[in-house]
Amino acid sequence: MFKKVSKIVVLSIISASLLLPCVYAEDLKIGYVDISKVFDSYEKTKDKNDDLEKITSKKQNERENMVDDIQKLRKEMQIMSDEGKEKQREVLKDKITKLQEFDRDIRNKLKMERDEIMKELLEEIKNSIETFAKKNNYDLIFYRSALLYNVDSLDITSGIIDILNSNYKK
8 A cells, every 4th residue: 555655656746747847838938039130130240341341452452562563573574684583583582472471461360350350249149139038038048040940929039130239339
């Protein structure tokens, strides 16, 4: 008899513990965010991309001037004597080396700048999501890309975009 009562108590506890998450889940407020859409719709992202494009364009002009100098020197060398060509080969070699260094440095600087901007923007987006979640009593917010299935009614992306753009001061 004692064994039978013990089994019933144990089964009751197990059943209750299995049902508890289902009951609690009904009280959860859940949402998801499409980070790519937020990132692309954030005005600051667009402005930062424009800034990077201006820097890239300026550096491209500098590079083109360096390439033009190299081409001019090559053309001049074609009509020079062998002795004159020998002297200019070192100059040409130095200019090509400087161009390669310029390319490498600019590529690295632009990559670092882009990475820094991305880090800054993603931190702002994360903070906006947290603020939105606290203000609207959300328990869980997921990235849309992590979901296999979602319901549009749980999408809070536009709310996050609105917060970011309203707080952004150019």
